[in-house]
Amino acid sequence: MTDSQAAAIGATRETPAARRRALLWQVVDDYSLILIFIALFAVLSASVQYFFSWDNMVGLLLSVSQIGMVSCTMMFCLASRDFDLSVGSTVAFAGVFCAIVANATGSVTIGVAAALVAGGLVGFVNGAVIAKLRINALITTLATMEIVRGLAFISSQGQAVGVTNEAFFTIGSAELLGLPVPVWVTLACFAVFGVLLNKTIYGRNTLAIGGNPDAARLAGVSVDRVRIAIFLIQGVVAALAGIILASRMTSGQPNAGEGFELNVISACVLGGVSLMGGRATISGVIVGVLIMGTVQNAMSLMNIDAFYQYLVRGTILLIAVLVDQLKNRRQAR
Numbered sequence: 001m002t003d004s005q006a007a008a009i010g011a012t013r014e015t016p017a018a019r020r021r022a023l024l025w026q027v028v029d030d031y032s033l034i035l036i037f038i039a040l041f042a043v044l045s046a047s048v049q050y051f052f053s054w055d056n057m058v059g060l061l062l063s064v065s066q067i068g069m070v071s072c073t074m075m076f077c078l079a080s081r082d083f084d085l086s087v088g089s090t091v092a093f094a095g096v097f098c099a100i101v102a103n104a105t106g107s108v109t110i111g112v113a114a115a116l117v118a119g120g121l122v123g124f125v126n127g128a129v130i131a132k133l134r135i136n137a138l139i140t141t142l143a144t145m146e147i148v149r150g151l152a153f154i155s156s157q158g159q160a161v162g163v164t165n166e167a168f169f170t171i172g173s174a175e176l177l178g179l180p181v182p183v184w185v186t187l188a189c190f191a192v193f194g195v196l197l198n199k200t201i202y203g204r205n206t207l208a209i210g211g212n213p214d215a216a217r218l219a220g221v222s223v224d225r226v227r228i229a230i231f232l233i234q235g236v237v238a239a240l241a242g243i244i245l246a247s248r249m250t251s252g253q254p255n256a257g258e259g260f261e262l263n264v265i266s267a268c269v270l271g272g273v274s275l276m277g278g279r280a281t282i283s284g285v286i287v288g289v290l291i292m293g294t295v296q297n298a299m300s301l302m303n304i305d306a307f308y309q310y311l312v313r314g315t316i317l318l319i320a321v322l323v324d325q326l327k328n329r330r331q332a333r
Contacts, residue, residue: 007151020286033272033287040291044298051301058179064293066091066241067184067238067260068286072265074191074284077137078268079197079279080230082313085141086126086258089148094119095246096152096254097169099161110166115267123235127228144263152254161252172247182244189237194282206230210277266313267292270320287289292316 045052070087077084094115103110122144129140139313160286163169203224208216213328217223246252271288273280295316 032041032322033270033291035285035290037294039288040294044267044294048085048251048298048301051298055300056297058183060297061183061186061248061295062180063297064289065180066187066245066287067263067292069185069189069241069244069269070260070264070269071285071289072189072282073237074264074268075193075197075271075273075280075282076206076230076264077234078273078275079277080206080227081210081213082130082137082227082230082263083124083141083293084121084123084231085138085233085261086145086148088232088257089145089152090119090122090235090238091242091245091257091260092254093122093148093152093155094242095117095249095256096156096161096252098243099163099246100155102163102165102168106165108165108171111163111168112171112243115243116236119230119235119237119239119242121235123232123238124228126235126253127231130231131227149254154247156252158206158254159255161197163251165248168247168249170247172244174248175320182248183246185240190282190286197280197282202226202229207278207280210274210279218250224286262317263292263313266317266320275321 009298017333050056057196068090072159074084074087097118098111098115100111101114105111113316125146126141129135130137170181172182176184197206205216205221208219209223213223242257245256249256267288268280268285269275269288270291271281271284271286273285273288292313295312297311299312304312
């Protein structure tokens with residue numbers, strides 16, 4: 001028997017074991033996060049008083065609604081090897097700007113439209129600077145985070161801006177089929193962006209850019225245009241979240257959304273969106289949002305001090321990043 005024949009026989013014998021290992025890792029990748037959430041939910045339901053009550057479940061969904069909306073678009077940013085630190089400031093500015101315009105015109109509709117346009121403009125500037133001027137996303141969005149937050153304080157003179165039209169308050173307080181409207185808006189975002197990611201050229205191009213921008217460009221993908229579109233949509237959705245948050249708070253708050261961007265990125269990373277780009281699932285993002293919200297809700301019900309809540313959230317984020325790195329190393333082998 002020649003050496004080549006022996007090697008071929010050895011490779012054939014190793015194939016079933018290798019296939020079983022690959023299948024096992026695939027199952028872990030696909031279902032581990034969901035199983036973790038189910039186990040966490042079951043434990044908290046059995047051990048934390050009032051956690052599984054209907055009122056608390058509705059409150060839980062409402063508390064993660066704004067994070068859920070923006071996580072859908074942040075998923076595309078991360079999947080394309082970028083990220084956006086300005087979403088928290090955009091949330092605050094959109095709420096303030098909507099309140100100011102609604103008061104000045106007497107129309108909630110005009111106020112909402114103006115805020116959405118302003119959010120889209122912030123996103124467009126981010127995308128254009130990053131894509132066309134080739135400035136790092138960290139520096140660009142860090143700068144716009146400060147600029148937009150400053151605009152929120154300047155336009156509101158550092159004060160909360162109340163809205164005189166009571167129709168504005170129904171955006172965040174109205175209910176449909178027993179659930180608040182913000183929850184339905186979040187569910188719609190999950191559905192729309194899930195379809196965009198999995199069923200459209202836009203989604204495939206986003207993942208291709210995140211996997212290898214140069215290869216995507218050689219394949220005919222308009223990389224700059226896609227990146228600008230990603231940030232523009234990010235800005236619009238962040239503005240929508242800001243409008244809803246302002247409605248729930250009954251005023252535009254210039255200091256709203258502080259730390260919001262970190263919560264959104266944490267939920268996405270926890271949901272399996274790779275910081276290296278090229279990998280994202282809407283189901284993972286949904287579970288990531290729910291895990292973050294569930295942990296926060298349970299700690300509040302147990303009256304855990306806010307200082308320890310920061311510790312827990314930071315630990316969860318660190319674990320998620322470590323898991324992401326392990327996945328990238330395993331796939332690189």
